[in-house]
Amino acid sequence: MxxxxxxxxxxxxxxxxxACKLSAAGHTLLLHGRNPDKLAAAKARVGAKxxxxxxxxxxxxxxxxxxxxxxxxxxASTHERLDVVxxxxxxxxxxxxxxxxxxxxxxxxxxxxxxxxxxxxxxLMGPGSRVVNLSSAAQAPVDPAALAGKxxxxxMDAYAQSKLALTMWTRHLAQDLAGKGPxxxxxxxxxxxxxxxxxxxxxxxxxxxxxxxxxxxxxxVSEEFASANGxxxxxxxxxxxxxxxxxxxxxxxxxxxxxxxxxxxxx
Numbered sequence: 001m002x003x004x005x006x007x008x009x010x011x012x013x014x015x016x017x018x019a020c021k022l023s024a025a026g027h028t029l030l031l032h033g034r035n036p037d038k039l040a041a042a043k044a045r046v047g048a049k050x051x052x053x054x055x056x057x058x059x060x061x062x063x064x065x066x067x068x069x070x071x072x073x074x075x076a077s078t079h080e081r082l083d084v085v086x087x088x089x090x091x092x093x094x095x096x097x098x099x100x101x102x103x104x105x106x107x108x109x110x111x112x113x114x115x116x117x118x119x120x121x122x123x124l125m126g127p128g129s130r131v132v133n134l135s136s137a138a139q140a141p142v143d144p145a146a147l148a149g150k151x152x153x154x155x156m157d158a159y160a161q162s163k164l165a166l167t168m169w170t171r172h173l174a175q176d177l178a179g180k181g182p183x184x185x186x187x188x189x190x191x192x193x194x195x196x197x198x199x200x201x202x203x204x205x206x207x208x209x210x211x212x213x214x215x216x217x218x219x220x221v222s223e224e225f226a227s228a229n230g231x232x233x234x235x236x237x238x239x240x241x242x243x244x245x246x247x248x249x250x251x252x253x254x255x256x257x258x259x260x261x262x263x264x265x266x267x
Contacts, residue, residue: 002053004082005220006030006075008062008117009089011038014134014189016045017213018086022220024049030075030082032058032089062089062113063096063105065267072120082124084220085182086132087114087166092159101267102149110162111147115169116264122181129182131173132219137188137236139164139244142256148263167232167243168253169260174230183229186243187219190235211235 005022009015011033023029023046031046033039039057047055060071075082091109099108118131125131140160145151153161170186177184189212215235219225225233234241242248 002026002028003084003221004028004030004079005084005086006032006058006082006121007086007088008032008114010046011035011042014209014212014216015086015088016042017209018088018216018220019046020049021213021217023047023052023055025217025221026051026053027221028054028056030056030058032060032071034059034061062109063091063094063099065101065108065112065116065264068113068116069120069267072117076120076124079124082121082129084130084132085118085121085125086134086216086220087118088134088216089113090134090159093155097152097155098149103263104146104149104153104158106155106158106162107147107165110159111165111169112260112263112267114166115260116267118173122177125182127179127181130220130225131170131182131184132216133166133170133184133186134216135167135170135186135188135232135243136160136163137234139167139247141244141246141252142168144255144259147256147259164244164247165256165260168247168256170232171230171247172253172257178229183225185219185225185228185230186232187215188232188234188236189213189215 007015007019010019010031043055043057060067094105138160142161142165146153167186170184174184231240232243
């Protein structure tokens with residue numbers, strides 16, 4: 001059955017490859033990007049797949065939380081139902097590392113934006129829907145001062161902390177919505193895939209992006225993930241696994257979620 005699926009960061013890399021695979025299966029795709037030209041090119045490529053479903057485009061800068069909120073509200077006002085949200089958009093290196101609000105751009109794009117967007121879209125998603133969060137093998141305990149913008153980290157440290165935080169939020173939201181909302185799952189799509197981020201961070205071409213796209217398609221629509229609420233799938237090992245041990249600390253998770261809530265209120 002055709003589903004309506006939003007993919008953030010869908011103009012290149014794993015997001016675009018995933019969109020192509022899902023479109024070819026006849027699903028309706030909502031593609032997000034921040035560059036209008038790249039977004040138009042992505043729509044043309046995805047829509048050209050044999051058997052492609054409808055393709056929409058949504059423009060927003062995920063380093064600007066007001067823009068994220070606007071996009072979420074507009075999607076919510078134009079759609080009655082959303083079957084899958086794939087929170088794929090992410091950033092490692094950036095010419096501008098701090099937002100005008102004084103927050104590290106990695107925490108904003110990789111954590112706060114998907115949390116805010118998902119909150120806006122939850123009214124469209126009931127049991128049977130899914131939220132797939134892009135985690136990473138790079139995970140590190142979150143420094144509250146760094147999340148608050150009071151301590152600057154290296155790009156990789158901020159990235160790793162933001163990805164563990166996203167994985168912690170996955171587990172927290174799954175517990176909060178159990179039985180009354182969408183299934184929430186975190187996925188490490190695979191290490192060192194051929195994305196722009198890997199080229200920037202490690203200076204290598206990387207492995208086949210299809211490795212990551214295939215697991216995201218499975219997480220989005222397969223029965224394999226139908227009972228995976230709150231779990232973390234590590235595609236490097238090909239199985240569900242525990243994240244970094246810090247991600248299983250309920251007290252720390254509660255503190256983190258309270259800090260995220262306060263940061264979003266202040267945005």
